[in-house]
Amino acid sequence: MDAAYLSYSIDHVHLRSRDPVAAAGFYVTVFGAREVDRVGDPVSRVVLDLGGLRVFIEQAPADIAEAAVPPHRGIEHIGLRVADIDAALADLAARGIPLAIRLTQVNPALRTAFLDGPDGVRIELLERGGRA
Template sequence: MTTILLDHIHFRSRHPEAVADFLSRHFDVEIVERMEVRGLPRVVLRIGDVAIFVEGATDDMPRVPGMPFRGIEHVCVRVSDIAAHAARLEQAGVTLLSPVSQIRPGVQIAFVEAPDGILIEMIERLTA
């Protein structure tokens, strides 16, 4: 049987360094490389075994519509203490798009927006 693993997540932004800095500062994502691809800057980050490419975008590239929409809407990161992490983000000046809320027993979420409109969901799955 074929093994299938998530290899990378690919963002586009007019400000790839700002997105990389945001993810690095607030979500412990490691910046591993900077390069140019097809004439645009790319910052390569890593979270666990998954690479994140934040590649430059031009002003004429269309933005995604507002939530909800079809297609990839956001990326979710699992955190061990969502209330504490949300408080640290707010203390650092990051605005929560939604407060920490329980969506079902044992599952809490909150959303933040990285530079250039990239949506990040935080989730905590409590164990019984």
């Protein structure tokens, strides 16, 4: 089949964690993700819906390497779009969640800030569209 006729769409992001339940709790508490499923007893995977993105958080084997410190090759971060980045950052600050990279005006139509989630996952908050 010709590649021009193929269609791709995002299905999920797959994360590994030493404690998938605790990691999932972070995404639920901080970003309002919704827990969809837990697999295994004890839990070996938690499935979340994070703003329409399915996130699998799987139990990492004991011998797996620690996450690389950004910047690095491979998946560098997860980007979460917000309508009002100032309100989002005020909410994070009120809950004691520090930023890894402060608010930056990348260009007139894009403002970003970064925080670190569980297991070395870097998370970007971004507001597109510009502000007066």
